[in-house]
Every structure is written in C-alpha cells, then in structure tokens.
Amino acid sequence: MALGRQGDRQSEMLVSWSEMPRSPGHAFYDRLQAELAAAGFDGFVEGLCAAQYAARRGRPSLPPGRYFRMLLVGYFEGIDSERGLEWRCADSLSLRDFLRLGERELVPDHSWLSRTRSRLPLEMHDTVFTWVLQRLAERGLVKGERIGVDASTMEANAALRAIVRRGNGEGYREMLNRMARESGMETPTADDLIRLDRARKGKKLSNADWESPADPDARIARLKDGRTRLAHKPEHAVDLDTGAVVAAEMHAADRGDTATLPGTLASAARHLDTVEAAPSPEAPAELVADKGYYSRETLKALDDGAWKTRISEPKRDGILRWHADDAARRAVVNNRIRLLSGVARAAFKLRAEIVERCFALVLDRGGMRRTWLRGRENIQKRYLIHVAGYNLGLIMRLLTGAGTPREFQARLSACLAAIIMPNGCLMLLLIVLAGDQTAAIAISFEPDPLS
Incomplete structure (x- = not known):
C-alpha cells in the first residue's frame, strides 16, 4: 500500500445530488422536527409574523420558523450567545436539517438573529410560547x-464598575478620586483608591442613586x-x-x-x-x-x-x-x-x-x-423561547424518554436475547447501549448428554 499524501484542495466544478454530504440525522431532533411539522409550526409563525414585513417587495428575510428553531437549539444545546448559535448550527449537519436549510443555503448570520428579534415584538414571542403550551395541553401535560x-x-x-450616578452621571471611580482629593491626596494611586473605598463608612450601592449606562434596565x-x-x-x-x-x-x-x-x-x-x-x-x-x-x-x-x-x-x-x-x-x-x-x-x-x-x-x-443581551424586553423575548424549549422537552420526554439531546444520547438501554443453536446449545446474548457505545456479552450453555 502506498503512502497517501494530502494535496492542495481544489473546488469541484460540478457535484451531483447523490455526492452531496448528508447526515444520518439525530434521532432527537428528527422526532422534534416531526412534531413541529405535524402541528404546522412554520405556517403558524409565518402567518403570525407576516404583518411585520413588506407585503410585496423587499429583501427576503430570515424565515420565522428558522429563527425560532435556532433559539430552541440554544436551549437544547446550552448555548448562551447568538454568535455561538451560528457556529454550532454551521458545524452540524443534523442541525442544518433541523433548520430546514437547503444544500446550498448558509446558516443565518448572528446579525440576522438580532435583526429579527428587534423586528418581532414581545407579544409574538409570547404567542409562540402559548402555542407550545397548547401542544402540551393536547397531550394532557397542563x-x-x-x-x-x-x-x-x-x-x-453590564459591568458593575461602569455604573454612574443618576443625577450628574459621575462614575464610581470619579467619585473615589473626588473623595481622595477632598481628603488631601493630590495624585491618588489605584491602591489608594481601593483602601479609601474599603475604609469609608456607610458604603453601599443603591439602585435609587446608581444606574448602568449600558443597560438601564439592569439593577444591582x-x-x-x-x-x-x-x-x-x-x-x-x-x-x-x-x-x-x-x-x-x-x-x-x-x-x-x-x-x-x-x-x-x-x-x-x-x-x-x-x-x-x-x-x-x-x-x-x-x-x-x-x-x-x-x-x-x-x-x-x-x-x-x-x-x-x-x-x-x-x-x-x-x-x-x-x-x-x-x-x-x-x-x-x-x-x-x-x-x-x-x-x-x-x-x-x-x-x-x-x-x-x-x-x-x-x-x-x-x-x-x-x-x-441588553434591555429587559429584549432579554425576555429570547427567554420565553428558551422556556418554550423546556416545555417541548416535556413532550419529547413523553415520546422518547429524554428531554434534551444530551440526555437522549446518554440513555442506558439493555436487550437480552435467547437463541437456540442447531446443535441444541442455548446462547444468551446481552447487548448494552450507552450513548454511542455498544457492548455485547454472549453466554453459551452446552446440553447435558445424559439428560
């Protein structure tokens, strides 16, 4: 056998449909996709969000069904940032199938998620949450x-060290510098400010006095x-x-x-x-x-x-x-x-x-x-869909025994089979499945010639 060598990559001029890479799929996402399709999820959200877009002309946007699916992936995969959502979906062929992407379609950019979230009001996210709750009620889970x-x-x-006073906009470090100068320090160092902050009496942070310029809705x-x-x-x-x-x-x-x-x-x-x-x-x-x-x-x-x-x-x-x-x-x-x-x-x-x-x-x-994210209403939009994913996990636990893909993969199952061989031997076969690992044990019993 000759040594295989890695050469320079060259793009194919023509690729047939059968040669396109495909994924065997993830059983959890395939079953969830079937449930969403059977309930008409895409038609529902497209009709719900149609009023927020142009009726005839305009650049085609991110489909609402794909937008909400990507937020659901954030819950099921435990991804906090929207940039991480983009990377994870682009890295998985199974998630591409779950997002219903074509062979030549790219995973939506994280900026598309932000733009779509800002366009769709909170009431529409709440309506999607209610739609999921209705699916639970159909299965007797409410x-x-x-x-x-x-x-x-x-x-x-938002950083706590960047807070400013509500009245005059004075920062916390600026306040310490002012107090240091008033106490006689002309050029206080960072260590001097730390010691002054620890030693001053009545030290507290009140939401009535301080706010964050980055996120005014955040509270101490x-x-x-x-x-x-x-x-x-x-x-x-x-x-x-x-x-x-x-x-x-x-x-x-x-x-x-x-x-x-x-x-x-x-x-x-x-x-x-x-x-x-x-x-x-x-x-x-x-x-x-x-x-x-x-x-x-x-x-x-x-x-x-x-x-x-x-x-x-x-x-x-x-x-x-x-x-x-x-x-x-x-x-x-x-x-x-x-x-x-x-x-x-x-x-x-x-x-x-x-x-x-x-x-x-x-x-x-x-x-x-x-x-x-910043802004309480902006955060609640994504939070509602994460909780909707949790509720969908209850349906998936009822159907598959697991509420998340990670739990589905980590399930332990065993199968015991008894086989009678042509020579009269009895063979017991124990197969254990744990995630993507499989183990099998075979035990053979010889027949007693005196019986």
Whole structure:
C-alpha cells in the first residue's frame, strides 16, 4: 500500500445530488422536527409574523420558523450567545436539517438573529410560547390545579464598575478620586483608591442613586451564588402536577417577590385561559409559594379569588395586631389553616423539586444564567423561547424518554436475547447501549448428554 499524501484542495466544478454530504440525522431532533411539522409550526409563525414585513417587495428575510428553531437549539444545546448559535448550527449537519436549510443555503448570520428579534415584538414571542403550551395541553401535560411560583436571578450584560450616578452621571471611580482629593491626596494611586473605598463608612450601592449606562434596565442585586452584580429577575409559574411552565416573566432585580407576584399570576391566568384551564373563584387553583411572597396585602388581595393560597408564613415573635382590618385577618387565618394539611406538605415538596429543576435546566444547563443581551424586553423575548424549549422537552420526554439531546444520547438501554443453536446449545446474548457505545456479552450453555 502506498503512502497517501494530502494535496492542495481544489473546488469541484460540478457535484451531483447523490455526492452531496448528508447526515444520518439525530434521532432527537428528527422526532422534534416531526412534531413541529405535524402541528404546522412554520405556517403558524409565518402567518403570525407576516404583518411585520413588506407585503410585496423587499429583501427576503430570515424565515420565522428558522429563527425560532435556532433559539430552541440554544436551549437544547446550552448555548448562551447568538454568535455561538451560528457556529454550532454551521458545524452540524443534523442541525442544518433541523433548520430546514437547503444544500446550498448558509446558516443565518448572528446579525440576522438580532435583526429579527428587534423586528418581532414581545407579544409574538409570547404567542409562540402559548402555542407550545397548547401542544402540551393536547397531550394532557397542563392541569392548572396546583401552581408553584418562584424567582431566580440572571446576571446582566453590564459591568458593575461602569455604573454612574443618576443625577450628574459621575462614575464610581470619579467619585473615589473626588473623595481622595477632598481628603488631601493630590495624585491618588489605584491602591489608594481601593483602601479609601474599603475604609469609608456607610458604603453601599443603591439602585435609587446608581444606574448602568449600558443597560438601564439592569439593577444591582445579590445573585444566587452570593455575588453582587447587575442582574435581572426571571420568575416562573409552574404546573406542579406536570412540570410545565405556564408563565415566565422578566422583572427588575430590585423588586420584591410580593411586588412581582401579581404580574406573574396575571400572565399565568392568561396562558391557562388559552388551554381552557384558567382558575376562577368557583374553581380556584392552588398557589404554592415560599415565605418571600408572604404579606398581608398579598393574602388579602388573593382571598376569595381565583387563587387558593398556600404561602409559607414566616415565624414572628409577639402578638399580631390587625388594627380593625378584618379582611386581612381572615385571609391570614385561611392561609394558615391550609398550611396545616398533608396536601400542603406534599405541594411544598413538589414545589421544591419541580420549580427549582426548571430553573436549573433553563438558566444553568440552558445557558441563560449570564445573558449577553441588553434591555429587559429584549432579554425576555429570547427567554420565553428558551422556556418554550423546556416545555417541548416535556413532550419529547413523553415520546422518547429524554428531554434534551444530551440526555437522549446518554440513555442506558439493555436487550437480552435467547437463541437456540442447531446443535441444541442455548446462547444468551446481552447487548448494552450507552450513548454511542455498544457492548455485547454472549453466554453459551452446552446440553447435558445424559439428560
């Protein structure tokens, strides 16, 4: 055999259709593609977005179905940036098939994703999220009887050291230089500024005084890992019986849980109404939340309404004083009575498991814990499609046993077969599949000549 040598590459003048490279496909994306095609996803989103484009003339844009599919790939592959989405889709023939690209079509540039996202309003992204929720309801994955609410934090695409004062635009370093000069330092060094910043009394960062010029919607907040950064606050309303997220809202990070709860509940009720599972005063849904959502005003506003509260009550010393507010007293007592039942303990156990799991999948594994976009509405557009991908993962878990391609590849399956050979021997064959690895064990039993 002669040595093969790598020569200079020369483009082919003519390539037949049968010679074009093809992928055997990814079973997970093939099944997801079949589900989207059977439900008419492309026709739905094209009709939805048609009003945002020219009726006759104009440069052909990125098809809406391809745009939303690329954002879904961001969730399934755990890719945080849109430039990374472009690279990943261009690197995989399976993802090219999932995006329904022709043989000579290029993967959309990351700037096309940004341009399309800015053109399509938030309401259209919310409509796509609702469409996915309707597909879950068709398979019985939306009950609407027990709703768990919780919030997390998402690091913003803005640096804390670049904040400025809201009044005069003075930067943080400029403030330290001014304080150093006032204390007698003519030419303070960086170490001098650090020591001055550590030693000054009353040191704190308030959102009322400081803002980020890069992302005015970002707020100074403490993240889940204990760091203080500019952040946003995603909040979920989750069906505790199925794990489906029925509302995903993006709030300012400095707003408390009691302040953001009404908006999230209104969004959950609107989405549940589209699948005919909206709560009502005659048939209220259980609202399960932790003690961060507890307040007299919240309980009083939700009492005798569409939500039957089971909100943890923080421990307090002393006697509660009502100041003749009988409505608040009745709401607090009703909530306290509901917390004493075994149903409440089971609901809180589900909430701790299911709600935290969806945050872990969307933010940590899904690549949204650190956002690369700016503007709360702009971030929520992509976040809604990521959560829609999580909901589609529930359907895929029902159909294939795995909610993500990585989980599908890592599944362990085994098959046991018994074969009787022509000479009367019994052979047991054990085949184990783990991802792309296959192992087989064969055991043969010889027949007893005396039997």
